[in-house]
Amino acid sequence: xxxxxxxxxxxxxxxxxxxxxxxxxxxxxxxxxxxxxxxxxxxxxxxxxxxxxxxxxxxxxxxxxxxxxxxxxxxxxxxxxxxxxxxxxxxxxxxxxxxxxxxxxxxxxxxxxxxxxxxxxxxxxxxxxxxxxxxxxxxxxxxxxxxxxxxxxxxxxxxxxxxxxxxxxxxxxxxxxxxxxxxxxxxxxxxxxxxxxxxxxxxxxxxxxxxxxxxxxxxxxxxxxxxxxxxxxxxxxxxxxxxxxxxxxxxxxxxxxxxxxxxxxxxxxxxxxxxxxxxxxxxxxxxxxxxxxxxxxxxxxxxxxxxxxxxxxxxxxxxxxxxxxxxxxxxxxxxxxxxxxxxxxxxxxxxxxxxxxxxxx
Amino acid sequence: xxxxxxxxxxxxxxxxxxxxxxxxxxxxxxxxxxxxxxxxxxxxxxxxxxxxxxxxxxxxxxxxxxxxxxxxxxxxxxxxxxxxxxxxxxxxxxxxxxxxxxxxxxxxxxxxxxxxxxxxxxxxxxxxxxxxxxxxxxxxxxxxxxxxxxxxxxxxxxxxxxxxxxxxxxxxxxxxxxxxxxxxxxxxxxxxxxxxxxxxxxxxxxxxxxxxxxxxxxxxxxxxxxxxxxxxxxxxxxxxxxxxxxxxxxxxxxxxxxxxxxxxxxxxxxxxxxxxxxxxxxxxxxxxxxxxxxxxxxxxxxxxxx
Numbered sequence: 001x002x003x004x005x006x007x008x009x010x011x012x013x014x015x016x017x018x019x020x021x022x023x024x025x026x027x028x029x030x031x032x033x034x035x036x037x038x039x040x041x042x043x044x045x046x047x048x049x050x051x052x053x054x055x056x057x058x059x060x061x062x063x064x065x066x067x068x069x070x071x072x073x074x075x076x077x078x079x080x081x082x083x084x085x086x087x088x089x090x091x092x093x094x095x096x097x098x099x100x101x102x103x104x105x106x107x108x109x110x111x112x113x114x115x116x117x118x119x120x121x122x123x124x125x126x127x128x129x130x131x132x133x134x135x136x137x138x139x140x141x142x143x144x145x146x147x148x149x150x151x152x153x154x155x156x157x158x159x160x161x162x163x164x165x166x167x168x169x170x171x172x173x174x175x176x177x178x179x180x181x182x183x184x185x186x187x188x189x190x191x192x193x194x195x196x197x198x199x200x201x202x203x204x205x206x207x208x209x210x211x212x213x214x215x216x217x218x219x220x221x222x223x224x225x226x227x228x229x230x231x232x233x234x235x236x237x238x239x240x241x242x243x244x245x246x247x248x249x250x251x252x253x254x255x256x257x258x259x260x261x262x263x264x265x266x267x268x269x270x271x272x273x274x275x276x277x278x279x280x281x282x283x284x285x286x287x288x289x290x291x292x293x294x295x296x297x298x299x300x301x302x303x304x305x306x307x308x309x310x311x312x313x314x315x316x317x318x319x320x321x322x323x324x325x326x327x328x329x330x331x332x333x334x335x336x337x338x339x340x341x342x343x344x345x346x347x348x349x350x351x352x353x354x355x356x357x358x359x360x361x
Numbered sequence: 362x363x364x365x366x367x368x369x370x371x372x373x374x375x376x377x378x379x380x381x382x383x384x385x386x387x388x389x390x391x392x393x394x395x396x397x398x399x400x401x402x403x404x405x406x407x408x409x410x411x412x413x414x415x416x417x418x419x420x421x422x423x424x425x426x427x428x429x430x431x432x433x434x435x436x437x438x439x440x441x442x443x444x445x446x447x448x449x450x451x452x453x454x455x456x457x458x459x460x461x462x463x464x465x466x467x468x469x470x471x472x473x474x475x476x477x478x479x480x481x482x483x484x485x486x487x488x489x490x491x492x493x494x495x496x497x498x499x500x501x502x503x504x505x506x507x508x509x510x511x512x513x514x515x516x517x518x519x520x521x522x523x524x525x526x527x528x529x530x531x532x533x534x535x536x537x538x539x540x541x542x543x544x545x546x547x548x549x550x551x552x553x554x555x556x557x558x559x560x561x562x563x564x565x566x567x568x569x570x571x572x573x574x575x576x577x578x579x580x581x582x583x584x585x586x587x588x589x590x591x592x593x594x595x596x597x598x599x600x601x602x603x604x605x606x607x608x609x610x611x612x613x614x615x616x617x618x619x620x621x622x623x624x625x626x627x628x629x630x631x632x633x634x635x636x637x638x639x640x641x642x643x644x645x646x647x648x649x650x651x652x653x654x655x656x657x658x659x660x661x662x663x664x665x666x667x
Contacts, residue, residue: 043474043578191621361629
């Protein structure tokens with residue numbers, strides 16, 4: 001079996017080598033169309049993570065000289081490697097993969113196709129021709145936490161979360177810090193679903209939180225299942241990924257949203273101009289990549305003003321989300337008074353701040 | 362745990378257990394006729410898709426349920442062709458059916474992912490829904506839940522109190538005896554496969570019409586496999602299937618509520634509960650003796666002409 005895999009890999013590499021001169025030759029042409037391929041882990045049809053990226057894809061598809069394609073619901077692991085290989089062999093100039101678990105397979109394929117530009121979202125590995133990029137969603141989470149903390153009457157907020165990994169934990173912590181900045185009595189109850197995209201399970205998780213008595217539902221999932229559950233019971237909800245007001249028109253406070261359109265347009269423009277440099281990028285509120293959706297009608301003006309002011313402070317740098325002192329669930333000080341956390345500490349965050357009910361295990 | 366929370370836990374138990382109950386009863390009926398069909402997971406997904414599709418096109422909920430039953434029944438017949446006509450290995454054919462069903466439902470459903478439909482909405486039954494405790498737990502759900510209450514007694518009556526039901530069971534125990542009595546064990550097995558797949562399809566319809574009200578990939582998420590294990594857990598008896606399905610539904614609902622209450626237990630351990638229980642149930646079932654409950658000729662093919 002191993003031998004077969006090796007042979008296959010060698011053949012693939014040979015094919016790659018054989019194709020490279022062809023691709024290079026084509027790239028030298030003047031009016032060449034830039035072919036961009038996207039690989040998504042979940043379907044694009046829902047209002048979630050892949051949908052948000054696909055809005056970006058559509059934006060660049062409208063640019064002159066750009067042609068795009070996408071593959072949806074591609075599982076992490078070997079299937080994703082095959083997807084990247086196929087696109088690279090078909091001569092795609094740029095290949096974008098938007099799931100953390102694509103990182104290793106993309107790195108492998110990037111090594112075989114040096115002329116192709118690879119873009120990996122939410123990981124940390126880079127290569128000469130592979131960029132790691134992501135956004136500081138936790139800054140937007142802080143703002144949505146402020147809205148939720150202002151609107152809860154029982155001081156109990158529910159948070160439906162996918163997997164206990166640093167990205168999700170960081171978001172829950174920032175949300176909780178935001179909620180407690182405006183409402184020191186607020187508590188955030190976390191239920192893990194261990195799925196990224198399973199609308200039924202995610203809805204049931206939200207229902208369990210509602211049964212326990214929370215009166216705002218927030219979430220970190222790729223589906224709008226938690227919003228459906230909140231809407232059905234007439235309870236406020238905070239969405240994620242895209243503006244989820246359409247799913248929960250009566251009770252949607254706001255959403256922490258990705259705006260990939262401008263990011264991908266800038267990136268493609270640079271590639272077309274031959275100015276793109278690969279690297280590791282982590283963009284914040286100031287870039288516009290992360291933000292919050294328009295407030296629901298029920299959010300009072302003084303809350304909006306306060307959150308908008310905090311947004312401006314984060315952009316100016318006068319408000320830092322994880323500035324010390326920050327205590328964990330057991331009351332221990334994790335970030336000392338006056339200290340600012342390193343990005344590496346944020347990227348490896350595996351503990352909950354004070355005010356979160358739940359476990360990071 | 363407060364009273365309201367306890368009632369909501371029991372109500373959520375019934376909801377989570379309903380698709381399992383349909384699928385378990387369906388597989389049970391098929392196995393009682395002597396045919397093992399491991400295609401439940403794939404058939405359930407196709408049932409969910411058929412129901413979603415007809416609901417989307419016609420808006421008629423009951424027509425959607427019927428389409429799920431009949432469509433999945435026909436898919437089940439493929440298993441009959443493989444095992445009853447061509448004498449194929451039942452385990453292999455069933456596994457192939459699961460892979461086929463997963464792939465086909467993904468393929469057919471790809472253009473509709475995320476599409477919302479109305480489906481069945483909850484309606485509390487008059488009078489019954491007002492009974493304290495029992496009302497909120499059993500009688501404030503949707504029509505497919507109420508229908509599922511009728512299934513175990515009906516299946517029990519059919520298997521134990523009707524001539525055709527007894528002949529079907531005989532086809533699963535001693536097919537030769539059925540032939541000797543002048544009946545066709547193969548005909549009973551065809552019926553067992555079709556009717557069983559019909560019920561499995563209703564379990565799938567529950568997922569797309571009642572649980573999510575939308576179409577997406579992998580709606581079953583392993584529920585078909587739990588149903589296969591539940592048949593053994595239930596010793597092939599419809600009454601026991603109710604206990605098994607609701608017990609599993611209850612554990613799924615309980616682990617979420619334990620997390621929501623802030624129980625300091627790793628979520629990975631809580632998630633394991635239903636599957637750990639599956640293994641324990643199978644151990645317990647086999648400790649009680651393999652012969653108890655399993656149809657004697659389960660999985661054994663018989664001559665096509667019989």
